[in-house]
Amino acid sequence: MxxxxxxxxxxxxxxxxxxxxxxxxxxxxxxxxxxxxxxxxxxxxxxxxxxxxxxxxxxxxxxxxxxxxxxxxxxxxxxxxxxxxxxxxxxxxxxxxxxxxxxxxxxxxxxxxxxxxxxxxxxxxxxxxxxSLPVVGNVAMFTYNKSLFKEFGLTRPDNWEAVKTAAKTISAKNNGTTGVVFRGQKGNPIVTGFLPLFWAHGGVIVDDGGKAHVNSDQGVQALESFLELKQYAPRGVEVYNSTEVRDAIQQRKAAMAIEVWPSWVPSMDDPDQSKVVREMEVIAAPGQVKGSSPMLGIxxxxxxxxxxxxxxxxxxxxxxxxxxxxxxxxxxxxxxxTRRSVYTDADVVAKYRWYPNQLDALEHGKPRPRIERWNEVESILGDYLQLAMIGELDARTALDQANRKIDRALKR
Amino acid sequence: MLFRSRLQLISLMLPATLLLAVLTLYPISQILINAFSYVDYAGAERQFVGLDNFAELIDDWFFIGAVENTLVFSVMASFVQVGLGLLLAVLFDREFPVKRFALPIVIYPMMLSTLVCSAIWRAWYHYDFGFLNNALVSLGLSPVEWLFDPSLALFSVMLVDVWQWTPMSFLIILAGLQSVPADIKDAALTDGASGWRRFRYITLPLVMPQILLALLLRSIDTFKLFDKVYALTGGGPGNSTSTLSLFIYKQGFKFFNLGLASAGALMMLLIACLLSAVYAWRYVGAKS
Structure with missing residues (x-):
């Protein structure tokens, strides 16, 4: 006891x-x-x-x-x-x-x-x-394989039309490399992949009055472009997340990635992990009717x-x-x-060659909408983007339905 | 007599009973209240909205899809696992040369964590680099879109669950088979009953309670499916692998829509009770 x-x-x-x-x-x-x-x-x-x-x-x-x-x-x-x-x-x-x-x-x-x-x-x-203070200067960058671009006589893509053309040209050769890759998994991944296109086409998720506005003509055009890019992406891109995107780039299965994050980039230059060492150029996302709109992920x-x-x-x-x-x-x-001086520091730039481009992307970076219910809005948009991606809905219907549901969530 | 008085018995049981009651009744009462309310968790506000949450759920194509997927998954995965478990149990009820080594191998998947299982299968399912498609291609067959064909994805998730949890049904049924008295089997043999007839009319009725128990336990577990879907597909492509648990988790913990999440949980509980009642009724019948 x-x-x-x-x-x-x-x-x-x-x-x-x-x-x-x-x-x-x-x-x-x-x-x-x-x-x-x-x-x-x-x-x-x-x-x-x-x-x-x-x-x-x-x-x-x-x-x-x-x-x-x-x-x-x-x-x-x-x-x-x-x-x-x-x-x-x-x-x-x-x-x-x-x-x-x-x-x-x-x-x-x-x-x-x-x-x-x-x-x-x-x-x-x-x-x-x-x-708060920004502690991690994450920004979605765009990457393309400059060796492949040179081989196919292509130049740096400055807009999304050029991205489509390059993707089509590279995929047409059918040599095991697809034109482009992105995260297609529903929820945050597909939305993050889509936003640089959406913004560059002039799309707006929530207007100044706090109402959902994803189904504007600009939004639909952006989604149609996104769906067109799927033709030149690896099969199964609908469920790709960061691991698959990195694999596709590093194994030369894709020539471009719509979205790469700074922490992914060093492995592209690591010969133990990558077949594309120093071949990938990392730049700010291309523009379209609007200028480059890299997504901030601070x-x-x-x-x-x-x-x-x-x-x-x-x-x-x-x-x-x-x-x-x-x-x-x-x-x-x-x-x-997150400080300018660190991006221009000689020691840092010597180690990370893409840092000047990253600073440029950060300076032009666009944050996701400043709304309280962003998690829910992102999830709804992600659900409908994927329904469009797998062909269950066309671009207009997907965005119309997403818009209705986002509006309902915003009114809660 | 173990206890000297009724008072002593009550005083010993009371603390645990009270604790259990509080821990169980409080969350259930909150779910009941929240299910009929709009809850602004951050702003600490609650407003009675009647059946609005239920109406919103029934009107939501994603919720209905999640209910359908959950039912299909639960029923199919449970029956397949119990069927395969029965076959394995019959096999392991006999003597064969490598039985001692085969038994641990058969039950090994059950010992792995679900996230590890999912990571292994996600790699195997990879369209370009996965083991399964490589095997198919080497046999001259076309690769399969395991996780990104909307009509196939749920079955791919199911395959992982079958791989991991068939051993559980197998062990339950094997225990039942080994408790069948040998003299009954011998008597049937003496009467000249064939192998199939012995199995159909003697063994199967005697292990029916274990089969139903395995079905009940697997149905309860598969009905709650969350982790495999979360790790393998995130509920996609589209809504093809979304389940009730995933839907409720998203509403409750990602969006803090506690009203909708509670209404969903209540509906899930109702469906689970109905399913369990069917099995329990059959189980009691089989036992008697």
Whole structure:
């Protein structure tokens, strides 16, 4: 009996101590896993070297899980996290609900952040105070195989008509290389693949009055172009996600990719993984009736309004986004910076030849609509884009139906 | 007598009963309330909307598609798994030379995590580089669009589930077969019954409770299908592999539409209860 009681007491004590250890951290950070998690881990280690007494708790979470945990914690005012990492599409929801602290309350934002990236940290966008800082300068780029283009007498595609022509020419040779590849999986992947075309054709997802507008003539034209490109894509592109797109490019199964992200690019130049070393040119997405409209995919970090360690969170954020730390993260991990000076740094450019183009894409980058229900809108659009992609609906019907459903979601 | 008084029995059971009641009743009551409300989770607002959530779901082509896919998947996958499990169990009920080595191999897929299974099969299903299409091409056949042909994708997901979970039905039925008294089989043999007749009229009725139990357990599990679809197709192409669980997950945790998600969950519970009742009724009948 005594033995059992002692065991119970020991278990209870260890659980309580465990909980106390979590509570006792001087700073709790909720971030992403993968390369972003590594970057945070490296930054925490560097910061702790300068602040040896500081206990920092870092949580590295997958995309969906991070969103769920943050929303639940902030909605319940649980104060579980001090510093939080958010996708830029969540920013409107987090900022409008007052879940993030105003970072300019005490002092202005200093430094040379890329304007387009910093604008979406502000609420209202581009005008109000900053509630977060951009920490990962992700932007969707376009890539084409310059060796193949030279072989076929093609020039750099500056618009989507040129992309179609090049894709058709390359596919017609039937030498095992298709013209183009993109992410066709329903939901976020297909929408991300489609948006650069949609915007370049003049499409608008939500108009200034907050009403859905995806089924405009421009939108339909963009979707028709997208569907035309499918003819020159590998079979099964409807379920392609990032792994398949990377494989297709690296194994020379496709000559162009509508969408590549900065973190994918280094592997294209890695001879152990790629058959196209230094053959791929990475540029900003082509334009059409509008100029180039690369899609921004900025990861931001903000201080939670209910943070228990507000000061520590602000100080760490300043360190994390400093030019020195960003340069180190870029060199060590290839994490895309958000400061102009890092993109033009000689050491960084020597390692990443496409960085000047990436800076250009970031400067002209376009954020996804600043609406609270973007997750749902993206999912609806993704569902209907894929129905069009697999031939169950034509472009006009797909976008008409998507528009109706998006409108209903926006009215909720 | 184990307990000295009724009071002692109640006082010992009360904490666990209360805890269970709170943990079960609270979420269920919330789902019931939310199903008839519009819930703005972020703004902490709730507004009674009657049957609007149910009407919206019934009007939603994607929800109806998800219900159809779930029912087709659940019924077909369960019957195939139990059928194959029965065949394997009959085989393993006999003695054969490599039985000791074959048994672990047969039950191995069940021990893998579903995400690992899905990753393996996603690689095998790859149109250009996958093992299955390479095998077909090497045999002079055409490659198959396993995951991106809308009419085939659900069956491709089903194949993965059959591969992973047939061993469970097999083990349940094998346990039943091994509990059939040998003297009944011997008596039938002495009476001159052929192998098929012995199986049809003696073995099969005796293992029917185990077959129905396997069907019930597999139906419950396949009805909740989520992880394989999430990892293999994301519900696509189109809506061809979307399931109720995936639909509810998206509404609840991606969009925080708690009203719609709760209404969907309630409808799912209702369908699951109906399905389970049919099996349970048959199971009790078979046992008696």
């Amino acid at each position: 005594l033995k059992h009681s002692s065991l119970t007491l020991a278990l209870t004590a260890s659980m309580a101590l465990g909980a106390a250890a979590v509570q006792a951290a001087d700073l709790v950070i909720a971030g992403r896993d993968g390369i972003y998690g590594k970057a945070l881990e490296e930054s925490v280690a560097r910061y702790q070297a300068a602040h040896p007494d500081m206990d920092i708790e870092l949580l590295k979470l997958p995309y969906g899980s991070l969103y769920e945990k943050l929303v639940i914690s902030m909605r319940e005012n649980a104060g579980a996290y001090d510093l939080v990492m958010i996708d830029d599409t969540w920013a409107t929801e987090f900022m409008s609900n007052g879940w993030l602290a105003n970072l300019e309350e005490q002092s202005g934002i200093t430094g040379d952040f890329i304007t387009a990236a910093l604008d979406i940290s502000r609420y209202p966008v581009g005008q109000g105070p900053a509630y 990861w931001q970090m903000g201080v939670a309004t209910d943070a228990k360690h507000d000061k520590a969170a602000r100080e760490f954020l300043e360190f994390l986004t400093s030019a020195e730390n960003q340069k180190q993260l870029a060199i060590d991990l290839g994490l895309p910076p």
